Amino acid sequence: MDFGEVSRRGLVLLGCGKMGGAMLDGWLGDGLPPAAVTVLEPRPSPALEARVAAGLRLNADLPADPAVAVLAVKPQMMGDALPRLAALGGGGTLFVSIAAGTTLAALEAVLGTGTPIVRAMPNTPASIGRGITALLGNAAVDAAGLALAEGLLAAVGRTVRIGSESELDAITALSGSGPAYVFLLIEAMAAAGEAQGLAPELARTLARATVVGAGALAESAGATPAAQLRADVTSPGGTTAAALEVLMAPGGLTDLLSRAVAAGAARSRELAG
Structure with missing residues (x-):
């Protein structure tokens, strides 16, 4: 500038x-x-x-x-x-x-x-x-x-x-706190990999690189909706579909994130008085 x-x-x-x-x-x-x-x-x-x-x-x-x-x-x-x-x-x-x-x-x-x-x-x-x-x-x-x-x-x-200004409470909970959610996702993915028999360091490496790579892919896709990117890697009846069925079930990842962002926004409003 x-x-x-x-x-x-x-x-x-x-x-x-x-x-x-x-x-x-x-x-x-x-x-x-x-x-x-x-x-x-x-x-x-x-x-x-x-x-x-x-x-x-x-x-x-x-x-x-x-x-x-x-x-x-x-x-x-x-x-x-x-x-x-x-x-x-x-x-x-x-x-x-x-x-x-x-x-x-x-x-x-x-x-x-x-x-x-x-x-x-x-x-x-x-x-x-x-x-x-x-x-x-x-x-x-x-x-x-x-x-x-x-x-x-x-x-x-x-x-x-x-x-x-009222939008800032939701923004604080979404993008301000959002990196912590992504870091937790990396932790959870690595732990899940370990539970399936992977060595801890390998599981951490795979989880971290997968999240970083997926983020870069989403950024490079520009205006393409994330839902479309998700569909592109989901073969009907395949392994990804089986996993997403769990994550997208009622009470799954989508509902959890909605509740998490709502809690963060509520706390932001409390801190603002």
Whole structure:
């Protein structure tokens, strides 16, 4: 992306753990000068501290009028951390929050109702540049602000714009928590392979490679529905059909995932108050 205004006015990153660090790596890799970035992180990693030599500002005074401030602290830390940036609220600085469960209203209560704020929900594959992030802005965000936020978040994967904050609870439960469901699937497949007599390491290798390969195939298929891809590998009366009959039975995988995502969305709503 074009970091022109961000390079000139600066960017503040509040929190630099795994997700914040992944975004920082993406921005710097895309050409954002380290000297344009101020990171506020009470427990900086050695890798982050090493960037100071290149000009990155670590736990330094805030720039007077940064173009954007990215809020990447854990939700439970937001109450203590956000007031440090309250002086930047009011309209001059775009705020981008990736904190799950912290609503636009809660952010506006600290930063001011005239503050442009984008709320976003990335997921952990962002750490390798393969994440997907849903985002939306409050009433103070204009088209340029939303495009800037989208460009920054694109540094760690794909982005999708949504129209309602209420959608974020379901998105948190689907794509935000979704990688954990896939990891559990890999565990379960490997355990099932072991139960059929495979050596543990072989079962783990086969399960992991199968999920990774199937995901890549789904991605390469573009708009082709997953149901069609499933049908393509399912011969009538064959081994796949026998297995899917179990997985797709009432109470099977489809019902379990529906209940799991519903539980995650309910918890997201609880955390948001």
